[in-house]
Amino acid sequence: MAGYRELLRAPGVARIIAAQLTARFPNGMTSLAILLHVEQVTGSYGAAGLVLAAASIGQATSGPVTSRWMGIWGIRRVLTLTTAVCAAAILVLALVPMEITGYMVFGLLAGLSTPPVQSAVRTIYPKLVNSRQLTPLFSLDASLQEIIWILAPVVITVVATQVGTVPGLLLIVAILLGGGAWFILSPEVGRVRIPRSRRAFGKVLRSPVVLLATVTGFLLIGACAAVEAGVVATFGHGGLEAGLVLAVFAIGSLAGGLAFGHVPISPWSMARRFGAVTLGLVLTVFAVVDITSTTAWWVSASLLVAGVGIAPALAMMFAMTSASVRFSDTAEAYGWIGTGQLIGAALGSAIAGFLIDGVGPAGAYWAAAAFAIVGVIVSAVFVRGFPDLRGRDVSPIPDTAPVDVIT
Numbered sequence: 001m002a003g004y005r006e007l008l009r010a011p012g013v014a015r016i017i018a019a020q021l022t023a024r025f026p027n028g029m030t031s032l033a034i035l036l037h038v039e040q041v042t043g044s045y046g047a048a049g050l051v052l053a054a055a056s057i058g059q060a061t062s063g064p065v066t067s068r069w070m071g072i073w074g075i076r077r078v079l080t081l082t083t084a085v086c087a088a089a090i091l092v093l094a095l096v097p098m099e100i101t102g103y104m105v106f107g108l109l110a111g112l113s114t115p116p117v118q119s120a121v122r123t124i125y126p127k128l129v130n131s132r133q134l135t136p137l138f139s140l141d142a143s144l145q146e147i148i149w150i151l152a153p154v155v156i157t158v159v160a161t162q163v164g165t166v167p168g169l170l171l172i173v174a175i176l177l178g179g180g181a182w183f184i185l186s187p188e189v190g191r192v193r194i195p196r197s198r199r200a201f202g203k204v205l206r207s208p209v210v211l212l213a214t215v216t217g218f219l220l221i222g223a224c225a226a227v228e229a230g231v232v233a234t235f236g237h238g239g240l241e242a243g244l245v246l247a248v249f250a251i252g253s254l255a256g257g258l259a260f261g262h263v264p265i266s267p268w269s270m271a272r273r274f275g276a277v278t279l280g281l282v283l284t285v286f287a288v289v290d291i292t293s294t295t296a297w298w299v300s301a302s303l304l305v306a307g308v309g310i311a312p313a314l315a316m317m318f319a320m321t322s323a324s325v326r327f328s329d330t331a332e333a334y335g336w337i338g339t340g341q342l343i344g345a346a347l348g349s350a351i352a353g354f355l356i357d358g359v360g361p362a363g364a365y366w367a368a369a370a371f372a373i374v375g376v377i378v379s380a381v382f383v384r385g386f387p388d389l390r391g392r393d394v395s396p397i398p399d400t401a402p403v404d405v406i407t
Contacts, residue, residue, distance in 0.1 A: 004140060004258070007129065007140065010133065013137070015188070016124065016189075017144065019183040020117050020120075020121040020183050021144060021145070021147065021148065022182055022183070023115065023176075023179035023183040025179060026152075026175050028148040028149050028152025028153060028156075029156040029172050030090070030110070030172055031052055032153055032156050032157065033160060033165065034055060034110075034169075035051075035052050036048075036157075036165050037165035037168070038052075038093075038103055040165050042100060047100045050100065051104050051107040054104040054107040054108040055107040056345075057108065057111065058113075059342055060346075061112065061339075062112045062113070063119070063335040063339045064201075064202070064339060066115075066116045067332050067335030068332040070119070070194050071194040071195060071197050071331060072196055074193065075120050075124075075192065075194065076189060079117065080184055082113045082115040083176060083177065083184070086114055086115060089107075090176070094170055115176075116335060117180075118334065118338060119332075119334040119335050119338065120189070121141070122141070122318055122322070122330070123194060123334065125137050127191070127192050134319065135265065135315070135389065138322070139257050139258070139262075139311065139315035140257070143256075143257025146253050150246075153243075155171075159171055194328060197332065201332070204332050204336065207324060207325055208382075208385040209321060209325070209387060211385075212270075212382060213318075213333075213337050213340075215340065215378060216274070216313070216317060216375055216378060217317055218343055219371050219372070219375040220341075220344070220371075221341040221344040222344035222345065222371040223277065223281065223348060223371035223375070224348070224368070225348030225349045226365070226367040227249065227364070227365065229348075229352035229353055230288075230363075230364030230365045231245050231246055231249075233356045233360075233361040233364060234288055234295065244296070244300070245299055245303065248300040248303060248304050248307070249304070249306065250307065251304070252303065252304040252305065252307020253307040253308070254311065256276075256307060256308035256309060256311050257310075257314075259308075263312075264390040265316050265319060265320070265389040267387070268379075268383060270313060273309040273312045273313040274372055274376045275309070276305065276308050277306045277313070277375070278306075278372040278373055278375070279305060279306070280304070280305035280306025280307070280308070280309075281365060281369040281372050283301075283302035283305060284299055284365045284368075284369075285365045285366055285369055287302050318334070318337075319389060320387050321337065324387055348367065348368070352364035352367045352368070
């Protein structure tokens with residue numbers, strides 16, 4: 001922990017971490033709030049699912065695009081525009097009665113305009129600390145983001161069910177604007193200028209490292225989404241157990257990120273981190289074979305093991321991407337990684353849902369374990385594609401330009 005205290009004493013680091021966590025807090029609330037609101041208005045979970053799918057498609061599509069825009073128009077301009085449009089779209093969803101197609105249109109708009117705070121902050125980090133501190137900073141970031149997934153669903157569920165879905169959406173707008181303004185106005189954001197990329201859009205995916213980070217992120221978050229569906233199916237929507245079990249899962253990730261944030265990253269690190277996730281998920285499958293009064297304890301224990309590998313795996317994705325692309329391409333690269341994770345979440349939830357209907361909650365955990373096992377296989381088979389970051393500067397590759405020489 002002494003290393004993290006030193007890290008947080010670096011000028012601007014604590015402020016920018018707090019600001020970006022606040023700005024991203026709505027990410028853990030919006031999907032659930034839209035689902036609850038549209039279901040309440042229309043009386044149909046199917047309609048609510050369509051609106052949520054439109055929002056998810058918009059967010060997955062826009063990530064690399066808006067991230068790349070930051071190198072063209074500047075971080076502050078892009079974040080200001082997207083934050084304003086996203087807040088307006090959610091405001092319309094909350095206050096204007098519409099047909100299902102109208103809700104889908106504004107859900108899509110809210111997704112398309114989701115502010116690329118995650119790409120922005122991970123592009124800024126290398127400018128705040130020295131190369132020795134960058135990997136621990138990525139690990140701390142990946143760990144602390146679990147706070148969003150622990151608290152945000154609880155907050156929005158309490159507000160939406162006890163006060164109303166409209167106040168819940170208005171709360172999201174308030175946090176989106178307040179947190180976004182805090183992050184946008186942070187001095188560190190104003191000091192960083194992302195160079196305009198000279199490469200065509202999408203070419204950053206030709207980097208084996210970026211492609212591997214995108215694929216492994218897809219598999220990791222697919223496993224997590226399947227777990228969430230399985231936990232809800234096991235313990236029910238209304239029970240306290242589901243929330244507590246998922247909180248333990250997130251706490252495992254938080255603990256793993258803090259505990260292993262300083263461990264040097266080798267090409268085999270991703271396989272080992274996926275291995276921890278796989279071990280925990282396979283144990284979870286056996287924990288739910290027979291549902292008893294002690295199942296929650298066994299599932300919590302096994303998911304605690306699985307969670308230990310999640311934040312370290314995410315931190316490795318961010319660090320290896322940072323070390324392998326030019327600074328002008330980092331924001332777009334993180335955008336693609338985010339898109340891979342969103343697709344993984346959607347596919348993991350869908351597969352888990354079908355298996356829950358077919359074979360019961362255990363099917364969701366089998367799906368999660370399968371995602372993780374494929375992650376181990378990909379990490380081992382393509383181990384040569386992962387960089388060796390031991391003793392290496394993980395800052396982005398500097399951009400260079402031709403220099404006129406007088407002869």
